[in-house]
Amino acid sequence: xxxxxxxxxxxxxxSLSDTIYNIDPQEVPLTSMMKKETTSAINEEFQVQxxxxxxxxxSANEGASYSFVNPELTVRLGNIHQISVxxxxxxxxxxxxxxxxxxxxxxxxxxxxxxxxxKDINKSFYKNEAKSSSDPRKAAKLPAWLTNASLPSDMxxxxxxxxxxxxxxxxxxxxxxxxxDAAMLAAYQDGGNPTTLIMSPVNKGNFSGLSSGSVATNxxxxxAPKEASIVGSVxxxxxxxxxxxxxxxxxxxxxEIYLIDPEYICMGTLPGRDFSVTEVAxxxxxxxxxxxxxxxxxxxxxxxxxxxxxxxxx
Numbered sequence: 001x002x003x004x005x006x007x008x009x010x011x012x013x014x015s016l017s018d019t020i021y022n023i024d025p026q027e028v029p030l031t032s033m034m035k036k037e038t039t040s041a042i043n044e045e046f047q048v049q050x051x052x053x054x055x056x057x058x059s060a061n062e063g064a065s066y067s068f069v070n071p072e073l074t075v076r077l078g079n080i081h082q083i084s085v086x087x088x089x090x091x092x093x094x095x096x097x098x099x100x101x102x103x104x105x106x107x108x109x110x111x112x113x114x115x116x117x118x119k120d121i122n123k124s125f126y127k128n129e130a131k132s133s134s135d136p137r138k139a140a141k142l143p144a145w146l147t148n149a150s151l152p153s154d155m156x157x158x159x160x161x162x163x164x165x166x167x168x169x170x171x172x173x174x175x176x177x178x179x180x181d182a183a184m185l186a187a188y189q190d191g192g193n194p195t196t197l198i199m200s201p202v203n204k205g206n207f208s209g210l211s212s213g214s215v216a217t218n219x220x221x222x223x224a225p226k227e228a229s230i231v232g233s234v235x236x237x238x239x240x241x242x243x244x245x246x247x248x249x250x251x252x253x254x255x256e257i258y259l260i261d262p263e264y265i266c267m268g269t270l271p272g273r274d275f276s277v278t279e280v281a282x283x284x285x286x287x288x289x290x291x292x293x294x295x296x297x298x299x300x301x302x303x304x305x306x307x308x309x310x311x312x313x314x
Contacts, residue, residue, distance in 0.1 A: 028122035029249040030198060031267060033260070037298065039268035043133065044296055045078035048303075051191075079162050079296045080131040081270060082139040084120055086113040087290040089283070106287055113291050114275055121267075123251035125297055126258075131162045139296040142258065143168075146299075148186035148306035150179040155310050160302050172255065172312035175206045181239060183259055183306040188241040192304035194259035197237060197244040200252040202313050207237075207246065207257075254313035264304040270294045 050072050094105035124141060131140035140162030147160035154170030180197070187194050199207060237244040244259065252258070273294035280288035299305065 027250070028118050029247050030125055030251070030258075030260075031118065031122040033196065033247075033262040033265075035262070035266045037266045037268045038274075039081070039270055039296065039298075042081050042137070042270075043078045044081065044268050044298060045076055046298060046300055047074040047076055048301060049074050077161060077302075078131075079140050079268075079298060080133050080137050081268070081294045081296045082124075082137055083292065083294050084117060084124070085290055085292050086117040086120075087280070087288070088113050089286050089288045092285050092287060106289075110277060110289065110291065117275065117291055117293060119251070121293060121295060122249070126251060126253055126256070128165045128168060130158075130165050141297060142299070142305075142307070143256070143309075145297070145302045146258075146305050146307055148183060148190055148192065148303060150182040150186070150306075150308045152310040166309065168255065168309060170310060172310050174314045175203060175210070175257070175308070175311050177210050179308045180237070180244075180257065180259075183257075183308050184239045184241050184244070187259060187261075187304065187306035190303035192261060192264075192301070192306065193242050194261045194305060195242065195245060196260045196262060197246045198249050198252055198258040198260060199246070200254045201248055201250060202254045203252075203257055203311065204246065204248045206314060255309065255311050257308040257311065259306040259308075261301075261304040264299065264301040266298040266300060268296045268298050 052069075052072060088109050090106045090109055124139075126143075127141045128143040129138055129141045130144045132138040143166040144158050144162045144164065145160060146166075147157045149157045149166075151157065151166075152170050152173055156167040158164050158166045184194065197207075235246050237246060273292060276292050278290045278292060280290060282288065
């Protein structure tokens with residue numbers, strides 16, 4: 001007797017999971033730690049106050065007249081808003097049929113494009129780019145603002161106003177703790193207290209492999225009844241000038257590591273332009289839309305931060 005097999009049977013229903021699996025990274029560590037601010041001008045300005053350097057000769061004669069010296073004037077800085085867009089077009093049929101894993105294709109696509117836009121903005125903050133008011137407008141990114149840095153001798157920082165870029169043309173070298181310490185020292189001497197060390201996955205591995213009395217070393221933990229585990233990563237760095245929490249950002253380049261104080265860095269967006277959805281006039285039998293963000297980077301105290309540059313990823 002012939003055996004009826006699944007290959008020959010007619011009328012089998014298809015089986016499709018009602019879950020859509022996505023392992024693409026969605027985290028945006030740098031953007032997430034920033035304060036959010038509603039801005040009001042394409043060129044959003046802010047003021048920075050510098051104090052006079054401390055002296056060890058501040059003594060006065062008894063009965064002497066005062067010498068009046070006004071404090072330093074504030075420095076007025078500003079950054080340009082940049083427009084970033086993600087647009088999509090969805091067939092109206094897709095919103096009419098029964099779909100697995102989502103109820104409406106249009107709403108699902110809007111979520112996906114919003115996540116993509118969020119990742120684009122996060123990655124853009126690391127770009128070595130100066131501000132520009134010419135179309136398409138560009139916001140100055142981190143390297144254009146930060147002057148506290150540990151760089152090879154043939155590289156140079158920007159002027160720190162957002163108007164020019166750092167010079168990263170030179171010979172890259174490996175990451176060392178001494179370089180992180182030098183950047184931290186530069187920020188500390190300028191009055192800064194960075195608390196977060198942001199690095200790429202490659203540099204996180206390199207950093208965990210460095211040894212120091214201030215870094216947790218690899219160890220074996222065997223506390224019953226759990227199985228023994230090997231600890232091979234470092235999450236905190238105890239520098240001479242403060243503790244740095246280590247954060248991995250997939251968007252951070254292998255060529256730099258950033259020391260950030262979240263209290264003094266903001267992302268500004270214009271009113272109604274923070275991931276706003278614009279419905280576009282239909283074209284044929286479809287729905288079109290664009291997700292728009294008009295944003296800028298506001299490092300309210302550029303000297304509060306620092307970075308290590310000129311790294312070769314080893």
